[in-house]
Amino acid sequence: MASNVSELTTYMAYLEGEWKKSSSGETIAIQSPYLRKTIGYVQAVTQDEVDEAISAAHKAQKEWATLSVSARGDYLDRWADELVNNSEEIAKAIMHEVGKGFKDAQKEVVRTADLIRYTVQEALHMHGEALKGDGFPGGDQKKIGIVERAPLGVVLAIAPFNYPVNLAASKIAPALMSGNAVIFKPATQGSISGIKMIEALDKAGLPKGLLSLTTGRGSVIGDYLVEHKGINMISFTGGSSTGRHLSKQATMIPLVLELGGKDPAIVCEDANMDVAVKSIMNGAFSYSGQRCTAIKRVLVNENVADELVTRLKAEIEKLSVGSPEVDSTIVPLIDDKSADFVQNLIDDALTKGATLVTGNKRENNLIYPTLIDNVTEDMDLAWIEPFGPVLPIIRVKADDEAIEIANKSEYGLQASVFSQDIDRALAVARQVEAGTVQINGRTERGPDHFPFLGIKSSGMGVQGIHHSLLSMSRERVTVLNLK
Numbered sequence: 001m002a003s004n005v006s007e008l009t010t011y012m013a014y015l016e017g018e019w020k021k022s023s024s025g026e027t028i029a030i031q032s033p034y035l036r037k038t039i040g041y042v043q044a045v046t047q048d049e050v051d052e053a054i055s056a057a058h059k060a061q062k063e064w065a066t067l068s069v070s071a072r073g074d075y076l077d078r079w080a081d082e083l084v085n086n087s088e089e090i091a092k093a094i095m096h097e098v099g100k101g102f103k104d105a106q107k108e109v110v111r112t113a114d115l116i117r118y119t120v121q122e123a124l125h126m127h128g129e130a131l132k133g134d135g136f137p138g139g140d141q142k143k144i145g146i147v148e149r150a151p152l153g154v155v156l157a158i159a160p161f162n163y164p165v166n167l168a169a170s171k172i173a174p175a176l177m178s179g180n181a182v183i184f185k186p187a188t189q190g191s192i193s194g195i196k197m198i199e200a201l202d203k204a205g206l207p208k209g210l211l212s213l214t215t216g217r218g219s220v221i222g223d224y225l226v227e228h229k230g231i232n233m234i235s236f237t238g239g240s241s242t243g244r245h246l247s248k249q250a251t252m253i254p255l256v257l258e259l260g261g262k263d264p265a266i267v268c269e270d271a272n273m274d275v276a277v278k279s280i281m282n283g284a285f286s287y288s289g290q291r292c293t294a295i296k297r298v299l300v301n302e303n304v305a306d307e308l309v310t311r312l313k314a315e316i317e318k319l320s321v322g323s324p325e326v327d328s329t330i331v332p333l334i335d336d337k338s339a340d341f342v343q344n345l346i347d348d349a350l351t352k353g354a355t356l357v358t359g360n361k362r363e364n365n366l367i368y369p370t371l372i373d374n375v376t377e378d379m380d381l382a383w384i385e386p387f388g389p390v391l392p393i394i395r396v397k398a399d400d401e402a403i404e405i406a407n408k409s410e411y412g413l414q415a416s417v418f419s420q421d422i423d424r425a426l427a428v429a430r431q432v433e434a435g436t437v438q439i440n441g442r443t444e445r446g447p448d449h450f451p452f453l454g455i456k457s458s459g460m461g462v463q464g465i466h467h468s469l470l471s472m473s474r475e476r477v478t479v480l481n482l483k
């Protein structure tokens, strides 16, 4: 596939239902991680523009909340249709901007349309409840509690670079279906994909002002957005340090945080090795490990460690490395800084005596898939999230030791346990501190209607379609006191 990004577009911000140049007069250049050149410019939105967008959002939200759920759903269904109709163009934007393989980028767009449609259906099927007062000692049948769900107001949706369309829509769709307005802050590297996605929503006829897209550096407008009195809920996905910072800035408003991880794959000595190898390969290396749910360390029983390492090495050496345009599994990392970060983790482990099995080759921000054995607890690679294609092997003597090391991590997003004995796998799974534990499978967020959550430094609150709808609305209780 030939890349045609020679004509550089300056993209507008979407403010109060109009595509506008920012009054700042400033733009931000977006660099493609694999073309290694500027592919477009986005607006650096000002604080005054943020104020205006939030004020317009409040106005539009009032009317939106009076629409029936099915009428809101019609807008969102049309959005999903538009995304599918423009999937090739949006996928190209994702590929150019964040270096994701074209087929995976297309899957991301289709998955997003599916997520939006499911969100509509889920919202249509969420009903309130009526409580009878006599259900509590001393209560009275004449007291009836009606419990409905009400919107929160204006939701701030902040997304990371790695799933610029899906992780944004998984916030925007439930926010809108719950009757809220949205301020969407895309990752700077991910803004063009976000703009393309919002173009589709605009084409679907969304009422003006209900959603604004504020492009700009998180370090410049992030705190302003987060601390803004007009924001009633924040749904954030990104790194743990950004998430921790944000949780200190935001006061007395609901907050859902999906953050980083250091997902372990625990391989017991009775694991089915075919399953373990396939799952670890897929879990650790797809999109060069730039997934929050990537397998980021392997805790393997020493009796099967040699076999696992030999088989992983053979598979890693077969991985395609290079351009996302030919769907390589290993693609250049999002920027040079990220590649330096991964390289430092590799260097630290090797300096401290770990064994290089394969990899540790680099061309600019392209890091070849790297497997490092005999990683020990004194090495940063045992604990720090690389967000790149490097996998540490930590050998353990028993399940208990694997659980202990798994739980020593500050993170608790997901984990995998591989064993052919379901009782054993379940016993291990129940002791691992993580939002989700996969038995005999790779760590992953999908399917998107499952609850998705991180504990410890991996997050706060729950996503997944049903839970996102809940977190973006509140109970509204009306009590009838009959004569």
Ligand SMILES: NC(=O)C1=CN([C@@H]2O[C@H](COP(=O)(O)OP(=O)(O)OC[C@H]3O[C@@H](n4cnc5c(N)ncnc54)[C@H](OP(=O)(O)O)[C@@H]3O)[C@@H](O)[C@H]2O)C=CC1
Pocket: 158, 159, 160, 161, 162, 163, 167, 185, 186, 187, 188, 189, 216, 217, 218, 219, 221, 222, 223, 226, 237, 238, 239, 240, 242, 243, 245, 246, 258, 259, 260, 261, 291, 292, 293, 385, 387, 413, 454, 458, 459
């Ligand atoms: N648990 C989960 O569901 C997921 C977690 N992640 C995690 O995200 C990280 C990678 O994504 P990355 O984009 O680099 O993460 P970052 O934390 O760097 O950025 C995430 C978002 O926050 C914005 N931001 C930055 N500073 C602020 C601020 N002060 N206030 C408000 N917003 C701010 C960024 O904007 P800008 O780009 O302009 O700086 C971006 O939109 C990894 O740690 C990964 O594990 C990723 C996907 C899923």
Ligand SMILES: O=C(O)[C@H](O)COP(=O)(O)O
Pocket: 162, 163, 290, 291, 292, 293, 294, 443, 444, 445, 446
């Ligand atoms: O950013 C991430 O890593 C995504 O939330 C992971 O999604 P996936 O596990 O479904 O690829």
